[in-house]
Amino acid sequence: MKVEYDKKADILYLKFSDSKPVDSDMLSDDVVISLDGNDNIVSMEIWRAKELILPVFLQYLKELKEIKI
DSSP states (O other), X not given: OEEEEETTTTEEEEEOOOSOOOEEEEEETTEEEEEOXXXXXXXXXXXXXXXXXXXXXXXXXXHHHHHTO
C-alpha cells in the first residue's frame, strides 16, 4: 500500500494495488475510489483529509491511552 498526502489540496491518496484503474466511483462528497476491470478497489482519494481523518485518528489515540496497551 502506498500513502501520499497533498498538503496544499488537503487530499489523502491511498493506493492499494498496481492494477490499472478503469472506473471510479464517488462514495461521498469527499471520497472517491478507483476500480480495476474486476471491480477491485485500486485507490482511494479522501478530500478535506485533515477535517475528516484527524478527529477520528485523535479519538483512536485517546481510546488506546484509556486501554493502556
